[in-house]
Amino acid sequence: MEATETMMGRGRDAIDMIVDADSFNEGTIGAKTFDDPEFGPGAVVGTAALNGETVTIIASDANAFNEKFPVVYAGIIGMEEGYKMAQAVYASLEADKAKPVAEKRPLVLIVDTPGNGPGKVEEIFGMNKATGAYQLALAEARLAGHPIVAMVIGRAISGAFLCHGLQADHIVSLDANFGTMIHVMPLTSVSRIIRKDLETLQELSKGNPVFAAGPRFFYALGGVEELVGTIEGMRPTIIEHIKAIRAAKAAGEAEKLGPWGRGQLGAEREGRKVRPEVIKLMNQEFAAVAEKYAPSR
Template identity: 70%
Template sequence: MEELDNTMIGRGRDAIDMIIDKDSFQENIIDGYSFDPDYGPGSVVGTAKLNGKPTTIIANDAMAFNDRFPVVFGGVIGLEEGYKMATAVYRTMEADKDKPLPEKRAIVLIVDTPGNGPGKMEEIAGMNKSTGGYQLALAEARKAGHPIVAMVIGRAISGAFLCHGLQADHILALSKDFGTMIHVMPLTSIARITKMDIERLEELSTSNPVFAAGVDFFYKLGGVQEIVNQVEDMREVIIRHIDEVAKLKAEGKGELLGPWGRGILGNERGGRTHRMEAIAKVNAEFTAVADKYINA
């Protein structure tokens, strides 16, 4: 077990037990709705109590293997997994649709994914619709008032992080000491796309967080709200951020949450200093020509 003490990669189910109230997790159950346990085995969904309150849990199971889609293993989010996760979100919204804002249950995302399933069958069957549907579900739940907190315990990479994490109100991450990895794509892939030399990209990655990977760089960008330095602190930090998010939503300050809030935070931390200037220029250019297109 000593080797597991230094990382949480592949331990999504362990993370659930560390975070929730003891023995409170009901897997594949959300407000009376039951999920087929054989469908989307790479995803773990269900209801738990967190600090005494009902909470929806959505996680990766990096130890699972999907026999129907062999590319889905090691935490990969595939076609079935995306739909299962999206359904969990919509079932949560349905369960609380008539409840006042303070009673909207939180959604906790436990993130440990190396990416999406890139198989030919997944692409033909519409994996992009599956993962896009999950991303949309989280955005709708966030705007409907559900506090959404993502906890990165291992890998948060590529398009899988787009759907399973980046739509959260707040994103937390274990420190790099646990082997936690966050990046959009490796520098080798960026080099092929941009036609820039890998040496130049490596140089840029030492000072420019846009090209760099890792928890610390994403913190500077505002992509990570808080870095958690001890596994034992995950539960306490998640509960605190759920309360912070709920308070901001109750005060009508939704612009400080989610993707927009991360942009503001990145500007404050010096990681995205040109963002607001670029937005202002785009808005000015749009305003200058809007009359030619709107109601034309």
């Protein structure tokens, strides 16, 4: 596999490469405007045209530093960033609330983030709420019919990927040769913490994708729908997935999308084979006793 150009740290460039030329209007989504440049500078939100269609863009700015919350730099999502991203989603919902499902604007998440803000002030005030708020907003928009595509261009690390990416209908990723990183932690750190030598883990990774880091392993687990082989491929791939998502929602197949859909994909790709067995057995076991838990009349 040949190493090529990387998009890491280039969220703003990626926006320009993906959307229609000069169409990105930062800081405005429907009636909502984000006027304070010092508010959540690590999060880039706005509206663009993609293939002529209005879309909401949410990305991280790896070059921004949040003066008020110094743990936010290099694309980290802090409290302001998390809530700002949530506001961008709610503004998209509000802007299209009167529109039929088929016309709800897509949301494109450009993913390059190393983490959520770690810090004392963050824990005192509850960083967990900021990242949770954004995820709930995304899930609400997805269930309301907005197609959501996450495009991984660089780092999609652990909780930050859960925050910004894993609630999408579909996730696409630049392939591993672009230096794309998808993981909870690198295998070297896993090795130290769980006390298994690195060689063993590397060997096991060949046959079992749950251990290892990288987009290809996530592909095998159904955690990523498609790998993109070229930078130029990002735009048409996203357009294609928006179309596919709309079609699935119109056909009443929303269950094939989002985290639950990726669970099924994980079984099809044989990366997560026990999950469906557990679910099946629980369903049978509950069905056998359900009557006991219904109201007595």
